[in-house]
Amino acid sequence: xxxxxxxxxxLTSAHTHRRWVYLIIGGALLTPYAMAALVLTSxxxxxxxxxxxxxxxxxxxxxxxxxxxxxxxxxPGVRTAQLHLARTLLRGPLTDHPTPPPTxxxxxxxxxxxxxxxxxxxxxxxxxxxxxxxxAFLLAIAPLIPDGPPPLTRSSHLLxxxxxxxxxxxLLGPLLGLALLTALTHTIALTGHLLARTAPRxxxxxxxxxxxxxxxxxxxxxxxxxxxxxLHDTLGHALSVVTVQAATAARLIDTDPDFARxxxxxxxxxxxxxxxxxxxxxxxxxxxxxxxxxxxxxxARLPHLATATRHTGTDLTCTLTGDPxxxxxxxSRETYRITQEALTNALRHAPHQPITxxxxxxxxxxxxxxxxxxxxxxxxxxxxxxxxxxxxxRAHLLGGTLTARPTTTxxxxxxxxxxxxxx
Numbered sequence: 385x386x387x388x389x390x391x392x393x394x395l396t397s398a399h400t401h402r403r404w405v406y407l408i409i410g411g412a413l414l415t416p417y418a419m420a421a422l423v424l425t426s427x428x429x430x431x432x433x434x435x436x437x438x439x440x441x442x443x444x445x446x447x448x449x450x451x452x453x454x455x456x457x458x459x460p461g462v463r464t465a466q467l468h469l470a471r472t473l474l475r476g477p478l479t480d481h482p483t484p485p486p487t488x489x490x491x492x493x494x495x496x497x498x499x500x501x502x503x504x505x506x507x508x509x510x511x512x513x514x515x516x517x518x519x520a521f522l523l524a525i526a527p528l529i530p531d532g533p534p535p536l537t538r539s540s541h542l543l544x545x546x547x548x549x550x551x552x553x554x555l556l557g558p559l560l561g562l563a564l565l566t567a568l569t570h571t572i573a574l575t576g577h578l579l580a581r582t583a584p585r586x587x588x589x590x591x592x593x594x595x596x597x598x599x600x601x602x603x604x605x606x607x608x609x610x611x612x613x614x615l616h617d618t619l620g621h622a623l624s625v626v627t628v629q630a631a632t633a634a635r636l637i638d639t640d641p642d643f644a645r646x647x648x649x650x651x652x653x654x655x656x657x658x659x660x661x662x663x664x665x666x667x668x669x670x671x672x673x674x675x676x677x678x679x680x681x682x683x684a685r686l687p688h689l690a691t692a693t694r695h696t697g698t699d700l701t702c703t704l705t706g707d708p709x710x711x712x713x714x715x716s717r718e719t720y721r722i723t724q725e726a727l728t729n730a731l732r733h734a735p736h737q738p739i740t741x742x743x744x745x746x747x748x749x750x751x752x753x754x755x756x757x758x759x760x761x762x763x764x765x766x767x768x769x770x771x772x773x774x775x776x777x778r779a780h781l782l783g784g785t786l787t788a789r790p791t792t793t794x795x796x797x798x799x800x801x802x803x804x805x806x807x
Contacts (some may be wrong), residue, residue, distance in 0.1 A: 395566065395574035403576025406473035408513065410506020414453070418507070442610045453503055454496035455650060460668060463495045466502075467587050476580030481588040498586035505575060516568035523564060526557025539781050569766050609777065614788035626655045628696040650695040657692075682716035683743075684706035686723065688740070693727050699738040700727075707743025712803055718782055719743075721802065726754040729771050734759045734795065754801040758790060775799075 394400045425445045429438075456462055467494035472478050526549075633647035681689075690702040708716060723741070729737050732755050741751040772788050775797075784801035 391566075391570075394570050397573070400569065400573040400576065402473045402475070403580065404509070404513075404572050406469070407502075407506040407509040407572065407579070409469070409473075410502040410504075411508075411510030413505070413506045414449070414503035417453055417503070418445075418450045420452075421445045424448050424657055426608070450500050450504075453499050457492050457495035457499050462499075463492070463587070466495065466498065466542045470587055474576065474580045474583055476577075476583060478583040478587060480582065481584050494590075498583070501582070501586070502579070505579060509572060509575060509620060512568060512571065516564060520565040520568070523557040523561030524562075526554040527551075529554065535694070564613045575663050605670045623658070623729065623735075625692060625714060626651050626658075626726075628735060629654070644662040647695070647697075650692065654692060680717050682713065682720050683711055684716075685720065688742070689720070689727070694729070697736065698730060698731065701738070701740045703740075704745075707741065708745060710747065711745060711750060714802060715750065715782060716800055718778050719750060719799065722778055722786070722799055723752060723754070725771050725775050726752075729797075730754065730756045730795070748802045748803055748805050752797075754797040755794055757794050 385790070421503075422445055425441055425448060428444065430440050467478075509770045629647040629651050632646040633651075636647075637644040686702070686704065686708065690700055711719065723743075727739065727741070730737070737757050737759055739754075740755045744751045755793055775787050775788070779801070782801055786798060786799045788795075788797040790796075
């Protein structure tokens with residue numbers, strides 16, 4: 385059964401018939417080139433008959449046919465059209481390759497080779513199809529052909545042979561026609577399969593194009609990761625603050641309504657801040673929007689961040705040494721985001737625990753330390769989560785170091801950055 389399935393699969397496979405059409409298209413495309421080459425050959429050699437063509441004339445005809453075919457690849461858009469046509473009809477491994485950028489010289493040479501291969505094989509397939517289908521049809525109707533000489537004076541050799549056969553031998557004609565049609569289909573399937581396997585080498589991207597595509601993909605992933613960190617840090621902090629304040633307001637709304645009202649006010653402020661941060665991030669995501677007018681927050685807003693954290697009912701001790709204005713703008717913004725994420729993690733994993741934040745700024749260095757006690761009865765936070773991973777990525781991109789690990793009783797996070805002094 386397996387052997388029978390292998391023999392019948394090309395007959396019913398859609399790939400076979402699509403590739404058959406693709407090859408016939410190649411043969412049709414070669415026809416005007418071949419006709420023009422025949423005319424030029426007859427003019428150059430003086431031969432007017434095609435029955436006694438010399439090998440030199442055949443070689444000249446082939447050269448005059450393939451030369452303009454190869455030159456066609458240099459027309460803009462030809463490679464793209466061939467690529468789309470091959471992906472639609474040939475399928476195969478070519479569909480797994482990325483679309484190459486505009487062609488270079490080596491790529492155009494490969495396209496020229498592909499055009500020659502496609503059209504020559506297509507022309508041969510057209511001839512095989514024309515002859516094979518005609519002969520298979522004559523064999524299929526062999527039992528119905530009357531005895532005697534063929535009615536046409538210029539009939540095919542096979543039709544003449546069928547007329548000369550006795551009646552009982554003609555009954556085998558349909559079987560022979562089916563066998564011929566099967567052999568033709570298998571030949572076309574094999575040719576299409578080999579052409580589909582060759583397509584990635586000639587139409588697919590070159591090594592240079594692969595490197596360019598890989599670089600573009602890496603740049604896209606880098607930008608996506610950066611935006612993911614922005615959204616995680618900004619919205620994550622805002623939602624953590626809102627969650628803690630809402631829980632505190634719900635717990636104290638009966639016993640301390642003034643504090644609950646303050647908490648609700650701070651929730652509204654945090655929501656507005658989160659909305660502004662979200663608009664900033666979406667403005668970066670969408671290319672058709674103008675650049676956001678409000679710059680992203682930096683270390684100048686660190687007191688505001690500390691105040692918002694205290695409004696959650698958390699005891700925050702913030703110590704700032706040095707002038708944040710001396711920190712380069714990029715480092716200042718990224719340090720603010722890391723501080724925001726560190727406080728968010730503390731609020732999320734150790735709620736109502738005191739937090740100690742220390743920022744020391746020197747002329748060319750910056751050290752940030754965030755410490756909080758581990759909550760009793762809760763497992764230690766493990767490294768490798770998104771927040772800590774994002775902070776480490778930020779620090780690594782800035783050439784700094786970030787460590788975050790628990791001790792017996794506390795969680796410690798330390799960031800160290802350096803930069804060159806201005807001349």
